Amino acid sequence: MKLPIKGFGKVISDDKGILSIHYSNFSESKENKNSFKIEGENITTELVEDSPIEDIPTAFLKLHLISHRHFKPNTLNMDNIFNVIETIAWTNQGPMRPEVAEKLVDGTSSLKIFSLDKFPPMADYIIPSHVRIADTSRVRLGAYLGKGTTIMHEGFVNYNAGTEGPNMIEGRISAGVFVGKDSDLGGGCSTMGTLSGGNKEIISIGERCLLGANSGIGISLGNDCTVEAGLYVTAGTKVTLLDKSGENKLVKAIELSGKDGILYFRDSISGKVYAKPNKGEFKLNKVLHDNN
Numbered sequence: 054m055k056l057p058i059k060g061f062g063k064v065i066s067d068d069k070g071i072l073s074i075h076y077s078n079f080s081e082s083k084e085n086k087n088s089f090k091i092e093g094e095n096i097t098t099e100l101v102e103d104s105p106i107e108d109i110p111t112a113f114l115k116l117h118l119i120s121h122r123h124f125k126p127n128t129l130n131m132d133n134i135f136n137v138i139e140t141i142a143w144t145n146q147g148p149m150r151p152e153v154a155e156k157l158v159d160g161t162s163s164l165k166i167f168s169l170d171k172f173p174p175m176a177d178y179i180i181p182s183h184v185r186i187a188d189t190s191r192v193r194l195g196a197y198l199g200k201g202t203t204i205m206h207e208g209f210v211n212y213n214a215g216t217e218g219p220n221m222i223e224g225r226i227s228a229g230v231f232v233g234k235d236s237d238l239g240g241g242c243s244t245m246g247t248l249s250g251g252n253k254e255i256i257s258i259g260e261r262c263l264l265g266a267n268s269g270i271g272i273s274l275g276n277d278c279t280v281e282a283g284l285y286v287t288a289g290t291k292v293t294l295l296d297k298s299g300e301n302k303l304v305k306a307i308e309l310s311g312k313d314g315i316l317y318f319r320d321s322i323s324g325k326v327y328a329k330p331n332k333g334e335f336k337l338n339k340v341l342h343d344n345n
Contacts, residue, residue, distance in 0.1 A: 054123040057082035057101040060114045064096040065148055072141055072148040074098075074113040075178050079123065087111060105132035112138050116172070116195035116212060120179045126197050126213045126231050127255060134212075138171045148173070172212055184218075196226075199234070207240055214246070217260075224264060233260040239282065243269035254288065259313065272306050275313035279331050284319050286326065292317070295329040 062076035074096060082099045089098040089110035098110040106112045112134050118124045142154035145165040157164045167174065167190055175196050176189035183200040186192055187208070196210040199218025204210060208222040216222065217234040224238035227246025232238065242264040244256050258264075259275045265282030272288055280286060288307040295301060309315060309328060316331040 054079065054118070056103060057084065057099065058114075058118070059084075060098045060100065060117065062096055062098075062113075062117075063094050064091055064110075065094075066091075067150065067153075069150065071109045072150075073173065074110060076114055076117040079118070079121075103130045105130055106134045106137050109138055113194075117179065119195050119197050119213060119215075120175050120181065122181065122197060122199070126215055127229060129213075131195075131213050135171065140169060140171055141173070142169055143167045143173045143177070197231075201234075205240075208238070211246065223266075227256075230256045230258070232258045233262070233276070235260050236262040236264075238264045239266040239268065241267040242280075243285070245269070245271040245287070254310075257311075259311075272310035275311050275315070277314045277331055278312075279316045281316075281318040284317060284326065286317050290326055292326050292328045295327055297330065 059080050059082040060076040061078040062074050064071055065073045082101055084099040084101055087099055087101050089096060089108065096110060098114045100111060100114055106115065115129045115131065119126060119129065140151060141148045142151050144154060144167060151169055154164065154166055172193040172195060174190050175192045175194045176186060178194055181198050184198045185203045187204060187206040191209045192204060193210065193212045195212025197215030198210065199216050201219025202216045203221050205223045209225045210222065211226060211228040214226045214228050214230045216232045219234060220232055221237040223240040224242030225244060226232060226238070227244050229247035230244045236258050247255060256270065257273045259278065261277050262274050263279045264270065265280055267283050268280045269285035270280060272286060286306050288305065290306040292304055292306050292309065293301050294304055314331045315328050317326065317328050319326050
């Protein structure tokens with residue numbers, strides 16, 4: 054699918070404005086500019102130019118397009134989305150303003166608040182085919198989950214981020230991060246996103262990679278890379294590079310960003326971080342993913 058796109062859906066509003074939109078149909082737009090039209094509970098949104106987000110209908114449309122697998126992360130302009138969409142109480146009685154929910158919560162009411170967030174859980178709007186999500190509250194609308202992806206209880210996928218599939222995810226995929234097929238993010242591991250700390254570098258993980266439990270990366274991994282459990286490799290981490298000739302070279306990790314076939318590990322005695330050619334070949338357990 055490509056622009057221009059028309060999205061048709063249902064809108065939930067209150068006297069202050071739009072709370073939520075569920076888009077169910079998409080087609081080619083014939084309009085010449087971005088716009089939206091609300092008639093009762095029906096909404097039609099035209100996405101013609103991929104410019105920074107200026108309104109809630111466009112924001113929800115772009116999030117839906119990514120989660121429906123029509124666009125991969127980082128291919129739509131998501132700038133300004135945090136200034137446009139509002140924090141909402143996502144509840145078992147539908148979306149509502151936090152101040153409204155506050156008045157209803159008294160310890161005995163039947164109201165169940167699942168989250169207070171700008172982004173609703175993806176599975177409340179879209180259930181992609183051939184995926185497993187152990188805790189649906191940990192995958193935001195706007196996440197891209199490729200076929201064969203498994204998100205375990207400690208896994209998290211932000212908006213404008215995701216997996217090519219098949220993948221095993223037991224760690225955090227931050228905004229902007231995309232994980233290549235057959236890679237595994239171990240329990241509690243982390244990927245540095247583009248939202249916090251002013252980080253502008255888009256992190257990606259190649260195919261057949263393994264991030265060990267409680268590890269993390271602030272650089273991209275090429276194909277066939279492994280990061281030892283508990284090791285966090287940031288862009289400025291000093292890494293001793295072990296080459297085939299036996300010579301050692303000290304480099305910043307950013308110099309290795311995106312390169313294939315590297316094993317990152319920490320010497321348990323000296324504490325130094327090393328990188329060497331990764332001789333192992335990591336493979337996902339096909340039984341866990343083929344029947345999603």
